[in-house]
Amino acid sequence: MSAVSQRRTASPRELTRVAERISFIYLERCTVHREDNAITAEDAEGTTHIPSATIGTLLLGPGTRITHQAISVLGESGAAVAWVGEQGVRYYAGGRSLNRSAALLEAQATRWANRRTRLEVARGMYRLRFPDEDPSGLSRQELLGREGHRLKNCYRREAQRTGVSWRGRQYVPGDFSAGDPPNQAVTAAAQCMYGIAHAVVAAMGCSPGLGFVHSGHELSFVLDVADLYKTEIGIPVAFDVAAESGEDVGSRTRRALRDRINKVRLLDRCVEDIKGLLLSGQTRDPAATDTSENPDRVMLQSDRDVAVPAGRNYAEEVSW
Template identity: 75%
Template sequence: MTIGQRPSSTPRELARAEDRISFVYLERCTVHRDANAITAQDAEGTTHIPAATIGTLLLGPGTRITHQAMSVLGETGAGVVWVGEHGVRYYAAGRALSRSSALVEAQAVCWANRRTRLDVARAMYRLRFPDEDPAGLTRHELLGREGSRLKLCYRAESQRTGVQWKGRRYTPGDFSSGDAPNQAITAAAQAMYGIAHAVVAALGCSPALGFVHSGHELSFVLDIADLYKTEIGIPVAFDVAAQSPEDIGPRTRRALRDRVHEIDLLKRIVDDIKSLLLPAGGDDPGADDRDRVTLQSDRDVQVAAGVNYGYEETW
């Protein structure tokens, strides 16, 4: 049987998003496919990596990837990120691991109503800063408090690590223009965007329907990544900057990867997204992994697909 004739993997055959490796970074190699694994071939030999265990594949400088490798990564729901020497950009996503549309429908319902959209934004703030109660705050007040908390976080991490902090400065497209802590913060943030996007895509949510961010195709991804900025991204960045100003980008990614694995962040992201979008006590759409298609009828009734519902008429 050729690769093109292999049947698609079913949801039961794929690792859940929370059980996967957060990300795998490859550089200066050729990425190919061998059955349901990808291979990384370089001067030192060939390494096999089961595609279904990857959350996000980071492709660094000097990498080439084949069509067949991209095919298996897409089939298994792995995200693919092309990583430049001056930061990380997210360019691709795999097929959702859940075949159900229940979660993205719940997201759309929450997003479409201005009141529930603000409710989710407040819940996001509460996840980030559990010592504060954002009930009753307007969007402008939420943004103001978030900005103040970020400034406090930068100042606290500077004091903790002894790294001098002159303020957040980042010029898009010019990674090297920032000082060591700013470069590390940028590298950590971009890597977190890749991880968040991989989970959002794996759950079948819409990356574009954000509750804090808006107007961008990755608004919801930015929302989710920011949930862990002050707890994970910024502290890791200052730790790396305190060690050395050399090779900030690669060292930040490695340190972030270790931290993400240590606290089992992927499972937490999955749980947080579901808690934000699903009603309390509601059914978990991830529990139903059947590849099922229904048709919408009147009064929110779902009827079976593959059935001709035409009237009995003589033609």
Template identity: 70%
Template structure:
């Protein structure tokens, strides 16, 4: 008897990660379920949002979410994160739908070996520095290269937008303490982490097993999000800051959402993760199918969901 591959008839049809809205931020409302959509009810009325179109749902201050809403979000594979005001603090995340362990196993295999862990880290830097070969670089040299790249990016975006830039300042406990461009950069970074966290979870990877970052529950999320900081996150932040300091966080989210759509970032993120982990989909995989196997002593996978009491596993 096995129910692994069965789903209720009311389950939403799953959409590819790349076909989803990157993120939706809600605050001061009640989130509930209506069939295969979620609803957001506030003083202005009820808004329906198809659950299968959401990449990440960011729940800000004053939100309440029902069990039924979380159930449909889980069935549709949407990421859920509880965040602070303006979406600039990450408090907790809900588990997204995962059907295959293939990428998780590829990630764990690469991470567990010091040599392959460094190879993946160098591959990440190769994506950031396409004109340079980081093959012989130490980790210290790679970190130094990245530091200079980001400083140059801040200066370049300041010149492009006319926004004055002094230095990067992050005030963890007081978002308003920073100037407009720093607030915008912080807001963009947190949104990027939420988006990438949803993609990582949806693909079945471990957010914690990083190749550049380590020691944090979202180390791999930070690794991947940093790949797009200079060409997606920071430019969107400076575009928002160029329009003034009022409501800079919300304008940053809108600018970032537009830029993510324009650049096809979600598809790009999926491709990059699979490439970095040197992973290819099995040829016999059926889309949307759950597959459960058992491991044998000879590392041969055998069919799950049956009793092997009198059947040898070779």
């Protein structure tokens, strides 16, 4: 049997940076295949070519089939792939990391493992969301209470701004159509933001499960990051869409959010915000946190937190 592909894997230096990629592409009821270094989406209306290196996250909705070669080129390109429900409102599976350095993952684990630094990061997240308020000294319960209060105010403010009737947040898991148009729009916006945040978290080599506000879920940190932009981007876009029409809310919200995200360069902000939160107070090593520099540097742990180069035999330096 011949090999599927003899093409070499692209090195990190050849990959498009996360901040320069399209935020996400949603496909449904089509067959996804590979042609050269692009993927193709084929349906009854024809075939669309999509350069794989420009994709941040590919969302595969119902009725999609994807070939082994298509997944191969997406993996080589560092694109995140997520299998989602109809309208993109449920997440089923996904994977792939663009970053080959463990620096951010180690920083995340270190800050997560200590209660004091875990709370510091949670306060930092609150500060990013609401820069007009200083959360220093607030307990976790106080952070949760104030966040809930600010979120309610945001809903009321956006409803008043757009003239949309708002009777509170209502969401039935697994039943997108159960909500009214503004609730459907908020749900669709939230799910898209989760997909974008997941793409950035995975691309940077962080752990999706080690959250600082959310806890106990495999995507806790993804939810943390997505929430950073909820009141600034997600909710306002959702209410704008709901104010225009109550028809086809899910797809219109995704398109509007995609345009907004690209306009404000949200992926770039996500990268910088995650680095700022996890590397706060540390000396940043650009070579360790940038996929374009020394991506395959492997070290060995020695005493006193000293790391020594791998690929070397240390037998002569140890007395028996």
